[in-house]
Amino acid sequence: MKFSINRAILLEEIYKANKILDLKNPNPTIGGIFLELTMDKLTIISTNTVLSFKSVLTNNNADLDINEPGKILIKGRYVIEMLRRLDDQYVNFTAVENSELRISTTSSEFNINILDAEDYPSLGFREKGTILELDGQEFKRTLAQTLISIDEWSKKLSLSGLNVHVTNESVIFSATDLFRISQKTISLTDKETEEINITIPYKTLLELPKLLENAEKLKIVISEGYVTFVINNVLFQSNLIDGQFPNVSAAFPQEFSAVIFVESKKLLKTLNRADLPNDDGLPQIINLRIEDDSIYVKSTVSEVGNYEEEFKDFKLEGTGNLVISFNSKFLLEALKTFDNEPIKLQFVNPTRPVVISKQRNDKLKQVVLPTYLGN
């Protein structure tokens, strides 16, 4: 195997491939990155058995200049370190007697031991199935808005991921840890999709934002037991979570006694002050007393002190005189997903969840259960 390639582009792709590796896997082969050079392209593959990564580089997208096809299995870390430290625009990769890789430029030469490529498993990447085409950046925002409510370690396996419900008109992304629900709806332009209901593991979702960094378009391919994300020249494939995701929409209150209209950032700042860190590691409780013209925000940090603030910068519709308490982390994380937008918080009573959405539309809903301590 022998080729020359754009250093920065190769570095970027090997870096992505390396990122998903499970370094605790006792099989060193699985910890390697597989490079296969054919007559027209270089394919970079890695896997951690749940997730698999594949990137295809060509002369078009990476100035690839092929000298001699072949395949090698490299340890990513040192190759990444070396590529990062080189200044040259191009680098040469040459396999030396199947046991060494030589990375060279005009003035330098790095010889590094490699693994046995013959041992690498053959991985299947699925590119057929139900296909959703989404805006890459909108999907990235959706991840940030919903991931907060996933409990990766939930005892109920089906809750440990993001539920994707495709209907005739839209995709609904839902996550819940049973204390709160995050739900985002994206309309579909191509309205001939069959109904699908899958749940994607949390670990997979954590890797996606980096891959989506500047991606304009994203193709999601859903097939039996797998989801594959196609982002430019990269395929990113994951197992799915088995089991029925609960119908979280049924948990949303429909009728409200009080609705608060507010700038999310202003309310956030006040709540943030009331959310003082405490040493005992217990969740911090924030108490809201909602009256017609003021919200009194109160909190107590045991053995430290207490905080109270009068918040006036809002509008109320419905009946005031509501006293309700929340786990501050849940409320703050929910508010943060709205950027700096006018939002509404819809309340029923001290025991029923608050539903938070933008004033313009309710494509994003954050539902948070209060902490009800009785009287």
Add this chain to the structure above:
Amino acid sequence: MKFSINRAILLEEIYKANKILDLKNPNPTIGGIFLELTMDKLTIISTNTVLSFKSVLTNNNADLDINEPGKILIKGRYVIEMLRRLDDQYVNFTAVENSELRISTTSSEFNINILDAEDYPSLGFREKGTILELDGQEFKRTLAQTLISIDEWSKKLSLSGLNVHVTNESVIFSATDLFRISQKTISLTDKETEEINITIPYKTLLELPKLLENAEKLKIVISEGYVTFVINNVLFQSNLIDGQFPNVSAAFPQEFSAVIFVESKKLLKTLNRADLPNDDGLPQIINLRIEDDSIYVKSTVSEVGNYEEEFKDFKLEGTGNLVISFNSKFLLEALKTFDNEPIKLQFVNPTRPVVISKQRNDKLKQVVLPTYLGN
């Protein structure tokens, strides 16, 4: 005690006072920050027994508005957290029955428990002694350039700090861990100082850069056993290290067989590539073979691979044909202290130290001993 003050300025000073505290000290009083309000100023004091901090705020520098003099002892952490989260320009501090501090603004009120101010020790700050006046930023650079060679845990106590040797004309700052020496000379404008030789503890030096951030002027007051740094409204006082610091200048070679003239950044990049991380935690050795037109830089990472690069971007004076090896960390750290400047590396032979300085002047000298493995 009752006063109102500029929130951001108070936050900054309490933050600095808090930073030196030793939270492992079993005496909670020593972990507190002492605030003393008199008729014309607020004094903020903290100590960790080796270092002491004092800052004086007035109406002039902090919009201080005094209502009722008094003194309190606060726990810094929560006060800092609260001041940081408030938006208001001014805050009110009120002592409530000697056991609580109330921090309030127009709309908010934070009540926090405090410590007993009567228990706080009386600390003496020395403002008399030999006084050096230095440029704050030049001293900050000097710290960055010399601290690399201090071994905080040196068995020889006198080496665990920065030596300051004041002569009639200049101050010489020296540090050594016995493998390398960093030495910086600053000329004095006021040439009537008596000769002084003191050593400042490493921990003290670590705190100084933050205090010097934007300081134009720095006054160093040296008295028996103590050094006090006066930076604007802040006094920062430290114990000194006992014991004789070695005469490191005597270790500098005076005659050289080969001198290399080079841009520090270019050589750094090459050495950086040869300094690959290794897993076994042993220091990485870089080997240089210096010939008339080329320096061949070589390194080996055991069980990983080896690197070689030909470096040509330099000028040689004297005899080439020198083969010499260094601990890569020592050589890289020394080169990094020169920013992006033309420097010279002066060699004697494979067993004697290299002396590195700027081409323009030798106010900063980095001396690094080679690793001589015999033949």
